[in-house]
Amino acid sequence: MLKKMRKGGKCCGSDTDPLELHGLKKIVLVGNPNVGKSVLFNRLTGAYVTVSNYPGTTVEVSRGKGKIGDKYFEVVDTPGMYSLLPITEEEAVSRRLLLNEHPEAVVHVVDAKNLPRMLPLTLQLIEAGLPVVLVLNMMDEAKKLGLDVNVSSLQKRLGVPVVSAVFIKGEGVEQLKRVIKENGKLVS
Ligand SMILES: Nc1nc2c(ncn2[C@@H]2O[C@H](COP(=O)(O)OP(=O)(O)OP(=O)(O)O)[C@@H](O)[C@H]2O)c(=O)[nH]1
Ligand SMILES: [Mg+2]
Numbered sequence: 001m002l003k004k005m006r007k008g009g010k011c012c013g014s015d016t017d018p019l020e021l022h023g024l025k026k027i028v029l030v031g032n033p034n035v036g037k038s039v040l041f042n043r044l045t046g047a048y049v050t051v052s053n054y055p056g057t058t059v060e061v062s063r064g065k066g067k068i069g070d071k072y073f074e075v076v077d078t079p080g081m082y083s084l085l086p087i088t089e090e091e092a093v094s095r096r097l098l099l100n101e102h103p104e105a106v107v108h109v110v111d112a113k114n115l116p117r118m119l120p121l122t123l124q125l126i127e128a129g130l131p132v133v134l135v136l137n138m139m140d141e142a143k144k145l146g147l148d149v150n151v152s153s154l155q156k157r158l159g160v161p162v163v164s165a166v167f168i169k170g171e172g173v174e175q176l177k178r179v180i181k182e183n184g185k186l187v188s
Contacts, residue, residue, distance in 0.1 A: 019048045019049070019050060019063075019064070019065060020065075021050075021063060021065060021074040024065070024072055024073055024074040025071075025073055025074070025103075025104035026073065026074045026075075026076055026101055026102070026103045026104055027044070027066065027073050027074070027075050027076070027103060027104060027105045027106075027107060027180065028076045028078060028097060028098060028101065028103040028105070028106050028107070029041055029075065029076065029077050029078060029107045029109060030078050030081060030094055030098065030106060030107070030108055030109070030121075030125070031080065031081070031108055031109040031110055031118070031121070032080055032081070032082055032110070032111070032117075032118060032121070033079075033080025034080065034111075035080075035109045035110055035111045035118075035137055035138070036109055036111075036137040036138065036165075036167045036168070037077055037078070037080070037109050038062075038077055039167040039168055040107070040109060040135075040137075040165075040167045040173070040176075041062060041064065041075060041077035043167060043170060043173050044064070044066040044075045044173070044177075045064025045065060045066050045075050046064065046065055046066070046067075048064065048065070049062050049063065049064035050062070050063045050064070051063075054093045054096070054097070057089055057092075057093055058089070059079055059089055059090050059093040060079075061076065061077070061078065061079070061093065061097065062076070062077040063075065063076050063077075064077075068177045068180055068181050069177075069181050071181075073104065076097060076101070076103075078093070078094040078097055078098075079091070079093055079094055080094075081094040081095070081121070082121065083120075083121060083124065084098075084121070084124040084125065084128060085124075098125070098128070098130060099128070103130070103131065104131065104180070105131050105132075105133055105180045105183070106125055106130045106131055106132050106133070107132075107133050107135055107176065107180075108121065108122050108125055108132055108133070108134050108135065109135045109137050109167075110122070110134065110135065110136060110137065111137060111138050111141075112136040112137060112138050112139050112141070112142035112147065112149055112164065113138060113141055113142045113145060113147060115136070115149065122134050122158065122160075123158075126158065126159070126160060131183070132160045133160060133161045133162075133163065133176065133179055133180060133183070134154070134155075134158065134160055134161070134162045134163070135162075135163050135164075135165050135172065135176060136149055136151065136154075136162065136163070136164045136165065137165045137166070137167050137172070138166065139164045139165060139166050139171075139172075140166045140168075140169070149164065151163075151164055161179045161183060163175050163176045163179055
């Protein structure tokens with residue numbers, strides 16, 4: 001089932017299709033549950049999004065259209081996942097999305113307060129050859145706890161771009177867009 005929604009819940013019912021996603025390159029947002037993926041999705045996409053069941057499943061996936069520079073992208077908000085080796089139906093859907101939809105960028109959103117728990121998935125994504133950008137979200141809370149994350153050292157050690165963010169305040173969104181634009185397809 002496909003629902004085209006105007007953000008805020010009302011169905012758009014429009015003749016022209018502001019959500020033409022066909023042929024656009026994809027940016028896929030992944031990460032553990034509750035790390036801020038959907039907050040980022042809302043900041044990257046315009047007024048219209050589609051929410052549909054992933055084929056053959058009851059898992060809902062949101063898709064919207066975002067713009068970086070003068071280029072439009074399809075942005076995909078995936079269900080929370082802990083590992084690329086799926087246990088839940090949600091994780092299986094996220095894995096299939098990542099491996100089958102050939103994203104231009106895979107934005108791994110993590111909670112900066114819990115890096116040791118979050119980074120194993122980053123490594124799995126990198127090992128799978130995906131074009132990963134790591135986003136350390138919730139830096140506001142990490143700072144309150146006195147945690148100091150060395151972004152450039154992490155970036156060097158992982159070999160992928162790392163961006164710090166506070167998405168509820170919009171911080172980090174422009175830098176993330178810049179990184180995606182500059183890196184093009186992020187795989188070598
Ligand atoms: N303090 C703080 N809270 C944030 C930040 N980003 C998101 N949140 C909050 O974290 C909660 C989870 O955000 P979501 O965007 O729903 O998380 P999600 O990753 O989409 O979660 P799932 O859909 O369950 O996988 C919400 O209450 C947000 O308001 C941030 O940078 N700082
Ligand atoms: Mg979400």
